[in-house]
Amino acid sequence: MLWETMGKCEQCIIKQFNSLKTLTNEELVRISSCKTSRVVKKGETIFEEGETLKGIYCVRDGICKLTKLSSNGKDQIIKLVVKGELLGQRSLISDESVNLSAIALNDMELCFIPKSEIMNDLQKNTNFTFDILREMAIDLKEADDIIVNMAQKSVRQRLAETLIYINDSFGTKSDGTLSVLLSREDFANIIGTATESTIRVISQFKKEKLIATIGKQIKIIDIEGLRRVE
Amino acid sequence: MLWETMGKCEQCIIKQFNSLKTLTNEELVRISSCKTSRVVKKGETIFEEGETLKGIYCVRDGICKLTKLSSNGKDQIIKLVVKGELLGQRSLISDESVNLSAIALNDMELCFIPKSEIMNDLQKNTNFTFDILREMAIDLKEADDIIVNMAQKSVRQRLAETLIYINDSFGTKSDGTLSVLLSREDFANIIGTATESTIRVISQFKKEKLIATIGKQIKIIDIEGLRRVE
DNA sequence: TATAAAACATGACATTTATCATATTTCATT
DNA sequence: AATGAAATATGATAAATGTCATGTTTTATA
Structure with missing residues (x-):
């Protein structure tokens, strides 16, 4: 210290x-x-x-x-x-x-x-x-x-909202990735789920072209799409 | 009014x-x-x-x-x-x-x-x-x-904790039932689950002799048991 | 640069919880 | 007391999520 x-x-x-x-x-x-x-x-x-x-x-x-x-x-x-x-x-x-x-x-x-x-x-x-x-x-x-x-939303919805929250509150870097860098485990601990579940949903979001990833960094591609996640 | x-x-x-x-x-x-x-x-x-x-x-x-x-x-x-x-x-x-x-x-x-x-x-x-x-x-x-x-606990645990919370915070009537009377739906809305799930867990708790019910009223029988619910 | 450790990723399967259907009971009102 | 509405209860099944195993990629550090 x-x-x-x-x-x-x-x-x-x-x-x-x-x-x-x-x-x-x-x-x-x-x-x-x-x-x-x-x-x-x-x-x-x-x-x-x-x-x-x-x-x-x-x-x-x-x-x-x-x-x-x-x-x-x-x-x-x-x-x-x-x-x-x-x-x-x-x-x-x-x-x-x-x-x-x-x-x-x-x-x-x-x-x-x-x-x-x-x-x-x-x-x-x-x-x-x-x-x-x-x-x-x-x-x-x-x-x-x-x-x-x-209490009321699915893991998919909670992850989508977390990504939007981080994007809106803390912004992005010049390459468009979220400026707050969190591990998959951190995301899991925010939304209250298993790390594997978080990783799976991130993969889904990628396939659905809602986000892209560069290494562990995440870039939101379709924020309106994320808002519509159910 | x-x-x-x-x-x-x-x-x-x-x-x-x-x-x-x-x-x-x-x-x-x-x-x-x-x-x-x-x-x-x-x-x-x-x-x-x-x-x-x-x-x-x-x-x-x-x-x-x-x-x-x-x-x-x-x-x-x-x-x-x-x-x-x-x-x-x-x-x-x-x-x-x-x-x-x-x-x-x-x-x-x-x-x-x-x-x-x-x-x-x-x-x-x-x-x-x-x-x-x-x-x-x-x-x-x-x-x-x-x-x-x-985020982290099961419906069983959340219901058990809710019952303990209501018991400890608001007490019981003379017959031992919780003095705050809630519907099964209210319990469901506190713990964030479906009403049917809440009813099922209440039935389980009854079978396990953790609680008893008199109509819609609930009486805690084994509070230590409730604390141990996993 | 080599290497080990950590993080990420995915499959297989188990468990939990939600949903829908349908009884049954309770309760308020007539 | 009769009656209908609401609440409670339970079964069958589907969907969501967790867990364990295992492989791949990234990262830190020797």
Whole structure:
């Protein structure tokens, strides 16, 4: 684990993408003075389910997955967190150990803000608290949607929707492939199925000319077709 | 729909079970003066997915289900909300139409607090905002757990866990049957399966002496056995 | 570049779950 | 109490998905 000092929060371009944007310059200076930074390599664990977090992370660069271990021993990916987002707020607020593990999907840069500083702002800055609340309300709505999809849709539909989601949320590279690179196993853990089933459906989608693959990379060819998948 | 005046918020025993407990007496008096009350009969809809709510509800008595319609035409029950809880906060906070429908499972008494009053408190009372935030953080964690269960567990396991959840959260009547009475279809919509499948598993559980049924009522006989279901 | 490990892919088969048909029971209403 | 509607129950069968085996390709690393 590598800790280094990075730039100042008040000048950081990342903050505009999350609730930190509601803080005053003065508050940002204070946070900046006590934050630490951390570089995490692809595959490394940022924190693990059950751990007690001593603060929150702000993702300066990279992408990670939030996973939860099911009692049958399989991992479920609950959410992908990208550059600009915060990590660990929920557990800080409900004052519990984290319920999810965070694992880097590529090399990441993180800033860590100690709990005491954040709690201070939650006490005093209503805008900040309300913005965190708004973000969490959105997360909750998304979670509701995921529940319905898991409960009511087929593996084919869930994979199609996952591909569309990743395409729309995180975009594509210049060659048209999805910019978030996931293994087939990761896809399986997002849609909640066996890796083999995921691979089979990917093969079907290829045959149906809905997607193309370049190595493990996936390119969406017919997004409208994917939307119509049943 | 029946509207009537009920008691005063500041004297209401229900408030201790939700975030309203953090409000000052003065704030409660103000809210009380503009709240309205509503009686809803079993099966009636309190609000519907897509509607714009003009405030939040406080459940004075009764139970309702929060459901979401899947694109395949099936309803998914996301949550049961009982006496003491609030209804509609999420949509109020993210300033969107509600993403779930609320339908009474038995006769209910509700108090309705207009949006303007609640938003006023969210602006000014940090304790209130923070408590709403805490509740939402808990809801989000629960939603994560549901996602994992949906994605990774069998219908048998999900039904077993649902029975245990209802038993532990809402208790039993004097004859030992679950105090929240759900139809087989409701159970199916909670665990995300076909009604017939739910009925079959209930029959299995009966044969395995894990539960007993009295009409449509269910009594848990061997809760440890239910926990071991695979 | 060689080599082993990991990831990807596919077939064969088992298991789970959905669907459709059809009884049976329960419940509300007359 | 009679009656029809809704809910519960069960069988037969189809469809979806999981599991295990095995082969191929990709990737990392010596």
